Amino acid sequence: MFASENGLRGDPRLKGISEAIRVVPHFPKPGIMFQDITTLLLDHKAFKDTVDIFVDRYRDMGISVVAGTLSLSLSHTHTHTHTHTEKDFGFREFTIRIIISHLVGARFFLLSAHCVIWYIIGVEARGFMFGPSIALAIGAKFVPLRKPKKLPGEVISEQYELEYGSDCLEMHIGAVQPGEHVLVIDDLVATGGTLSAAIKLLERVGAEVVECACVIGLPEFKDVMELFMNLRSMCTCCQFLHLTANAPGQDATGQCRAN
Ligand SMILES: O=P(O)(O)OC[C@H]1O[C@H](OP(=O)(O)OP(=O)(O)O)[C@H](O)[C@@H]1O
Numbered sequence: 001m002f003a004s005e006n007g008l009r010g011d012p013r014l015k016g017i018s019e020a021i022r023v024v025p026h027f028p029k030p031g032i033m034f035q036d037i038t039t040l041l042l043d044h045k046a047f048k049d050t051v052d053i054f055v056d057r058y059r060d061m062g063i064s065v066v067a068g069t070l071s072l073s074l075s076h077t078h079t080h081t082h083t084h085t086e087k088d089f090g091f092r093e094f095t096i097r098i099i100i101s102h103l104v105g106a107r108f109f110l111l112s113a114h115c116v117i118w119y120i121i122g123v124e125a126r127g128f129m130f131g132p133s134i135a136l137a138i139g140a141k142f143v144p145l146r147k148p149k150k151l152p153g154e155v156i157s158e159q160y161e162l163e164y165g166s167d168c169l170e171m172h173i174g175a176v177q178p179g180e181h182v183l184v185i186d187d188l189v190a191t192g193g194t195l196s197a198a199i200k201l202l203e204r205v206g207a208e209v210v211e212c213a214c215v216i217g218l219p220e221f222k223d224v225m226e227l228f229m230n231l232r233s234m235c236t237c238c239q240f241l242h243l244t245a246n247a248p249g250q251d252a253t254g255q256c257r258a259n
């Protein structure tokens with residue numbers, strides 16, 4: 001599983017994070033087991049631990065140092081190749097990673113590549129709850145991807161399908177420049193449609209999507225792999241939590257269980 005693959009095995013933070021996420025059955029429509037991270041936000045320790053896991057990851061990649069010299073000019077950018085180790089998340093070659101994560105039922109998804117991140121991209125609305133904290137901590141900029149008609153400036157749009165409908169993401173033109181390296185943050189990946197749309201949007205403006213990271217992944221959505229494989233950016237899906245929406249041991253009040 002992701003935790004053991006990525007140096008988080010036995011990490012005491014995982015249980016607290018897992019238990020702080022509520023599952024609300026049949027919301028927003030019958031049959032959906034809604035993973036509610038608002039209860040995580042009420043738990044200071046669990047919330048901080050969640051952000052810290054992301055920050056630890058990117059700090060280990062030296063991103064805070066590079067972000068300190070962040071420049072919109074490509075000529076001033078220091079880019080390095082980062083070789084992931086088992087210790088710092090254990091990322092392997094893309095295809096292998098996808099297969100492994102799906103075999104174990106991935107719950108924490110992280111799309112990976114090998115360079116320095118300049119921008120954190122948050123997906124409305126729940127990506128905004130984690131993205132800015134991570135961006136501040138590692139010294140990166142934060143760019144919001146918003147739902148339609150929310151951004152006042154000129155935008156580019158990308159439509160996508162959701163577990164319970166369809167939607168559209170928009171980003172200000174000029175918010176990210178061609179060649180810039182970005183990290184996409186969201187709370188959860190289900191079908192992968194939202195993250196795929198985010199990546200496509202960023203690719204259309206010439207950005208390099210270094211990674212996408214979510215707190216929760218729903219392993220029952222197998223087609224997420226195919227979606228990511230069709231993208232230009234390097235992507236993978238991994239887990240550090242094991243929260244199963246309708247598994248035994250989870251009651252109707254929405255209590256989750258850890259690995
Ligand atoms: O992997 P997917 O199938 O695309 O689903 C995941 C997305 O769904 C949820 O957002 P939602 O669209 O419900 O919007 P919200 O954050 O505004 O509630 C969640 O926060 C992710 O962004």
Ligand SMILES: Nc1ncnc2[nH]cnc12
Nearest residue numbers: 033034035036163188190
């Ligand atoms: N089951 C779920 N819980 C919370 N957010 C979601 N977005 C898509 N599916 C979801």
